Amino acid sequence: MSRWSSRGSSPTRADADGEPRATVSAQAGPRIHGDGIRVSGTLPPMYDRTVLPDGPRVISARVPGARSLALAAYVLAGSRLESPEIAGVAHFMEHLTFKGTAAYPTTRAVSEAIEEVGGSCNAATDRESTVYWARVPLRHADRAFRVIGDLVARPLLDPREIEQEKDVIVEEIRSYVDDPSEYAGILFDRAMFGEGPLGREIAGDESTVRGLTPDAIRGFWHGCYGPARMVVAASGDLPHDEIAARVAEAFGTGGPAIPTPEPAPVLPAGDRVIVAARDTTQAQVCLGVPALRRDHPDQWVLEVLNGVLGEGMSSRLFLTVREERGLAYDVHSYLVDYADAGALIVSAGVDPGKIRGTVVAVLAELARLRDTPVPHAELRKVKAYLSGHLELRLEETRHIASWLGGQEALHERIHTLEEATAEIEAVDADAIRRVAGELFLDDGLRLSVVAPPRAGRGLEAALVLPGAVA
Numbered sequence: 001m002s003r004w005s006s007r008g009s010s011p012t013r014a015d016a017d018g019e020p021r022a023t024v025s026a027q028a029g030p031r032i033h034g035d036g037i038r039v040s041g042t043l044p045p046m047y048d049r050t051v052l053p054d055g056p057r058v059i060s061a062r063v064p065g066a067r068s069l070a071l072a073a074y075v076l077a078g079s080r081l082e083s084p085e086i087a088g089v090a091h092f093m094e095h096l097t098f099k100g101t102a103a104y105p106t107t108r109a110v111s112e113a114i115e116e117v118g119g120s121c122n123a124a125t126d127r128e129s130t131v132y133w134a135r136v137p138l139r140h141a142d143r144a145f146r147v148i149g150d151l152v153a154r155p156l157l158d159p160r161e162i163e164q165e166k167d168v169i170v171e172e173i174r175s176y177v178d179d180p181s182e183y184a185g186i187l188f189d190r191a192m193f194g195e196g197p198l199g200r201e202i203a204g205d206e207s208t209v210r211g212l213t214p215d216a217i218r219g220f221w222h223g224c225y226g227p228a229r230m231v232v233a234a235s236g237d238l239p240h241d242e243i244a245a246r247v248a249e250a251f252g253t254g255g256p257a258i259p260t261p262e263p264a265p266v267l268p269a270g271d272r273v274i275v276a277a278r279d280t281t282q283a284q285v286c287l288g289v290p291a292l293r294r295d296h297p298d299q300w301v302l303e304v305l306n307g308v309l310g311e312g313m314s315s316r317l318f319l320t321v322r323e324e325r326g327l328a329y330d331v332h333s334y335l336v337d338y339a340d341a342g343a344l345i346v347s348a349g350v351d352p353g354k355i356r357g358t359v360v361a362v363l364a365e366l367a368r369l370r371d372t373p374v375p376h377a378e379l380r381k382v383k384a385y386l387s388g389h390l391e392l393r394l395e396e397t398r399h400i401a402s403w404l405g406g407q408e409a410l411h412e413r414i415h416t417l418e419e420a421t422a423e424i425e426a427v428d429a430d431a432i433r434r435v436a437g438e439l440f441l442d443d444g445l446r447l448s449v450v451a452p453p454r455a456g457r458g459l460e461a462a463l464v465l466p467g468a469v470a
Helices: 089-097 107-115 138-153 159-178 180-193 206-211 214-224 240-251 299-310 316-324 352-371 376-393 397-410 417-426 429-439
Strands: 024-026 047-051 057-062 068-075 120-125 130-137 230-236 273-277 283-290 328-337 342-350 446-451
Touching (some): 047 240, 057 240, 068 397, 089 120, 089 130, 089 159, 089 214, 107 120, 120 138, 130 138, 130 397, 138 230, 159 180, 159 206, 159 214, 180 273, 180 283, 180 342, 180 446, 230 397, 283 352, 299 316, 299 328, 299 342, 299 352, 299 417, 316 328, 316 342, 316 352, 342 352, 352 429, 352 446, 376 429
Parallel strands (some): 057 230, 273 446
Antiparallel strands (some): 024 047, 047 057, 120 130, 283 342, 328 342
């Protein structure tokens, strides 16, 4: 995932000895440019940050007049910390918290605490973090703090619920396998990242989920869910000091150090082509290359490159693969990034008889980015699209909390909206061409296909970039 999915870190950190630092604020303006020109800023501070003593890092953005309060708690642990024997335990843990907590002992009690005031609450597990979030009317803000705090700090982890939830998660896994688009993505992860934690399905598989024991689940919770290893982000019309005080009360203190994950393998780490036969009327294709780790110096260049290639209906892939050639109904590109690895992926749903033609067309677009500078007018439009899309997202409290919390949890620093748009604007055509030349190599190409029997044969020979040197 990239910054656009709101993953990310911080301009300041807790001191090495664990002592809290003073609250800091990031201002949106005014600013002094290098040429001495003063530019006035009209936005309020983008965020305030506090490290609670032996507790969570708290980051918040006050949004005057907002009618909602959004809260997001990031646990700095995901499926990347799992051994093969307990694959899926991070995702299982996320499910299990909603089965009951000390203050809300049943699933119904958890959900009603938020929904009876019109709010929403959910969670998501990724490979390097797990996030729990709630959004409620501002006048009921206390419910968000109490519920999310209880979910992550005081789950019951009832053994009876564990056995029942295994059936639920197995059905979830089956739904992914039965969904050709989802399954093509799962297979691509295996092709790119191999059989290790970055290549395994986050939810695990049926056998590992069935084999999870209460002790294994409790061990994961005790080892990874300490409040001192969490980030809590909030957005709404509440002062930061009040938010920090509520977090301190709801989340508590303490927790062990998060284990260090095994390093990412040298990429690509799996088979060049993986094909799965399914009796479908459409084929799903994922084609990609190794890309950049999170916070790589060229990460913003890659964001813009990806915008040119496959974001939106004005992107090159949409206009050529779909509109001009009629090869696919859906075609787009996206980025995934981890602390030490990443990938750029193109996904398409195509007629089974047009798989090869689609692969060739996508490779031609990669080669065009590698060989030819993006025209100025096209680059200007893509930058405006990316910046505008981000601005619109950050009008809503949940996305603001996600933007701040994700960066605080995972990135090396937090970008304000102005800083992010400046990074986008600074990208030029030469930088895009340079990064494309570094990434788009024959040896790095990996392909996954889910298609009717025999439709995916002989594709490895097509994995050659036009004019490429392996």
